[in-house]
Each structure stands twice: as C-alpha cells, then as structure tokens.
Amino acid sequence: MIQHTSCSSPTMSAPKLKEVNVSLPRKFDTPDEPWHRYVTVDLLHYVLGYTVFHPFVSCVLVLCLRAQYTAWHALEMRIAIAWALLMCSVGIFNIFSDRLAYGAPREVDLSEEVIVVTGGVEGLGGLLAETYGMRNANVAVLDMKKVDDEEAEEKGVLYYQCDVGDAKQVEAAVAEIVEDLGAPTILINNAGMVRAKSILDSTPEDVEQTFRTNTLSHFNTLRAVLPHMLRERRGTIVTVSSVLGRLGAANLSSYSASKAALLALHQSLRAELSQNPDAKEIKTILVTPGQMGTKMFQNLKTPSNFFGPVVSPAEVAKSIIGLVEKGESGEVALPLYAKYTESLGALPVGIQALLRRWSAMDTAVEKAGMVEKKQN
Structure with missing residues (x-):
C-alpha cells in the first residue's frame, strides 16, 4: 500500500502577500458621460492598427478569400494581396528603422x-x-x-x-x-x-x-x-x-x-x-x-x-x-x-x-x- 503524504505541515506557512490599499472608483464618483464621449481618434487609430492596418490580419484576409476559391487573378484578390504586401513592408521597415536608430534591446530583470x-x-x-x-x-x-x-x-x-x-x-x-x-x-x-x-x-x-x-x-x-x-x-x-x-x-x-x-x-x-x-x-x-x-x-x-x-x-x-x-x-x-x-x-x-x-x-x-x- 502506498501512503500519500501531505506537502504542507503545521510549521510551514504560505508566504504573505503584500497588502495594498486600493480605493476603486464607485459609479457615483465618476460623471455619467454619453457613449460618444469615449469615441476618439485615438480609439479609432488603435482599432484600425489591430485590424485593417495589421500585417497579420491583412494576410489572413488573403487566405480567407482563397478559402472561398477566389481566383488569383480576380480584382478583389489582387487588391487584398497588394494591401497585405504593403502592410508587411511597412511593418518590416519599421522594425529595421527602430533597430537602426536605437540598436538591439537590452535584457531587463x-x-x-x-x-x-x-x-x-x-x-x-x-x-x-x-x-x-x-x-x-x-x-x-x-x-x-x-x-x-x-x-x-x-x-x-x-x-x-x-x-x-x-x-x-x-x-x-x-x-x-x-x-x-x-x-x-x-x-x-x-x-x-x-x-x-x-x-x-x-x-x-x-x-x-x-x-x-x-x-x-x-x-x-x-x-x-x-x-x-x-x-x-x-x-x-x-x-x-x-x-x-x-x-x-x-x-x-x-x-x-x-x-x-x-x-x-x-x-x-x-x-x-x-x-x-x-x-x-x-x-x-x-x-x-x-x-x-x-x-x-x-x-x-x-x-x-x-x-x-x-x-x-x-x-x-x-x-x-x-x-x-x-x-x-x-x-x-x-x-x-x-x-x-x-x-x-x-x-x-x-x-x-x-x-x-x-x-x-x-x-x-x-x-x-x-x-x-x-x-x-
């Protein structure tokens, strides 16, 4: 018979977590704003940056069209491929530009x-x-x-x-x-x-x-x-x-x-x-x-x-x-x-x-x- 022993003992205690006093905002502490007040050009830029202007999403669009058996010579396929190439080129250019300007990142611990x-x-x-x-x-x-x-x-x-x-x-x-x-x-x-x-x-x-x-x-x-x-x-x-x-x-x-x-x-x-x-x-x-x-x-x-x-x-x-x-x-x-x-x-x-x-x-x-x- 195999006896299973517990990993914990009365003499051992879990490490204490640091207690942080946090005062969360209550609904009546913040002014009620209409929904359109939260729509800003920064929000639109953020959303577009992770959708239309993102290289990965642009490439996925080409794959989706191909999954629908869209012909390679079709106009929508050509536009999608051109857009994907443009977004990938911009992304690669930005990576090389940052590396040229700032060098390789350092390790931070x-x-x-x-x-x-x-x-x-x-x-x-x-x-x-x-x-x-x-x-x-x-x-x-x-x-x-x-x-x-x-x-x-x-x-x-x-x-x-x-x-x-x-x-x-x-x-x-x-x-x-x-x-x-x-x-x-x-x-x-x-x-x-x-x-x-x-x-x-x-x-x-x-x-x-x-x-x-x-x-x-x-x-x-x-x-x-x-x-x-x-x-x-x-x-x-x-x-x-x-x-x-x-x-x-x-x-x-x-x-x-x-x-x-x-x-x-x-x-x-x-x-x-x-x-x-x-x-x-x-x-x-x-x-x-x-x-x-x-x-x-x-x-x-x-x-x-x-x-x-x-x-x-x-x-x-x-x-x-x-x-x-x-x-x-x-x-x-x-x-x-x-x-x-x-x-x-x-x-x-x-x-x-x-x-x-x-x-x-x-x-x-x-x-x-x-x-x-x-x-x-």
Whole structure:
C-alpha cells in the first residue's frame, strides 16, 4: 500500500502577500458621460492598427478569400494581396528603422535593477513608483514632498526628500541610494511644475524656479546617475517632456520653454551616449504627453474630446513601463496628435495660425482660471 503524504505541515506557512490599499472608483464618483464621449481618434487609430492596418490580419484576409476559391487573378484578390504586401513592408521597415536608430534591446530583470524616479510622490511619477513598488522592484523616489515611513513601507518604495533642482542635494541623495539599494540603472526624470503666468507678470524668481525643477533637475540627476550606469554598462533614462515643448502656449511661457529645453537635452544625450563604448546598453526614452488627467492641469478643458482627448496617467505609465521592460529606446507620445506636433512646423504659417485658433490652446489656460495675475 502506498501512503500519500501531505506537502504542507503545521510549521510551514504560505508566504504573505503584500497588502495594498486600493480605493476603486464607485459609479457615483465618476460623471455619467454619453457613449460618444469615449469615441476618439485615438480609439479609432488603435482599432484600425489591430485590424485593417495589421500585417497579420491583412494576410489572413488573403487566405480567407482563397478559402472561398477566389481566383488569383480576380480584382478583389489582387487588391487584398497588394494591401497585405504593403502592410508587411511597412511593418518590416519599421522594425529595421527602430533597430537602426536605437540598436538591439537590452535584457531587463527588475530584481537586478535600481529605479530612481524624480517627482514620484504624486501624478505620473507616483503611479510609476507605486507600480514598480508593488512588483517588489528596487525603487527610490526623489521629491520635495515628505512621505511617512508607514506609507513608504506599504508601497514598497524608498523616499528621499530632496530638491532635484539643487545639485548638491541630488548628489547626496544618489549616494544614499547607492548605499541602500545599489547603483541606479533606471532613471525616470519626471519632476515638474507649472506657473501659469504671462511673460510680463512672471518674476525672475518664477522663471528660475520653473527651470530649476523642470530642466536643471535633469542635468543634476544625469551627472549623479549616469556614471553608475556607465560603470554597470547598462541602463535606461526616461525624459518626461511635454507636447507644449514643441507648441508653446500663452501664459505658459516658462513651462513650455523649460520643456522645450528637454527635447534638445534628450537629443544631445543620445548623441553623447552613441560616442561612448560603455553606453551601448544604455537606452533612452523621450515622453511627450499631451494634456494628462493630473492635478497640474485638472481644471483645463480640452476643446475637442474627439481629436484631443485628455490622456490618463495610467496610459502614459503603461507605455513607459512597456518600453523600459522590453529594454528598448523609443518615444512615448500620447494622445495621437502628440506624435505629429513636430510636423506642424512644415505647414504654411496661415494653416498653423488657423489650427492654433481652432484648438483654443492659447486661451484655454485663462478660461480655466489658472492664470496668476501680478500683485500690485
């Protein structure tokens, strides 16, 4: 007779799962929207990208027609074959284009990575930090806001109170991170602030503070973290800019200018890394989101929900995490119009003026009551 013994014993207990306090939205907490409010150009682009414009689906269409004994010389078969060849060619071209521009992806194992997030207490940075914290990754946050130890332990994140605009504070904080967690290998430069003022109403202190937080902080963290990545011969650097860095907007001059500087910084960083043999496995990601549903622009209303929907931080975070964990370089531009703002400069100036007027981008901040007036 064979006796079956139990694998469990009274002395052994299952590993405790991390408890995460989650507050799910209730129906009455969210405004009731008509169904058509959820139909946007981004949704249509997403659906078409996985159907009509997908190489696999295009090839399946040819097979379906052939399964119906459609003759090879029939017009519909020729159109289907031509479309499938075009979609496959575009897909192959994009693969080779990305490989030529960014090189081969690096291997990413979260257990061996140390992630540093600036401005990671709230908003997009907070969502990224907490997501990695729940996955038991090594996460360090640099932020001016203080987080108590109990909350930090719940989230699985180490918080370092630090003004990222101050180079000495950043160097000291990174030294602590190296001692506590190890050498940083993923840097997410997300810290940002906005002062909605006209150029004439902006004080030198306002402009300096905006640039310290939005722009100089990137220089400070790069100088402190990049040497560790070069010694490790691997890493990922995420630069969070904004679509306003390419467009500019009335009453957001200092914010737009500080974000525009990050576009040039990103390109310069890529150029310098390409010259360094120790940086072959260091990837770079540029993030240029449109209006996000965060506290920074919470009162701002988009003029067209169809063409310019408000993008959720979760969507942006998902795209960033996807590229980071694939070990790839690239760009994250959401919603769809953010991908094409760079090409607007090629349009005639009259068309550009009409588009700005139609989009109401230069009046939206004032209508939202966000503009700070100069105190007399």
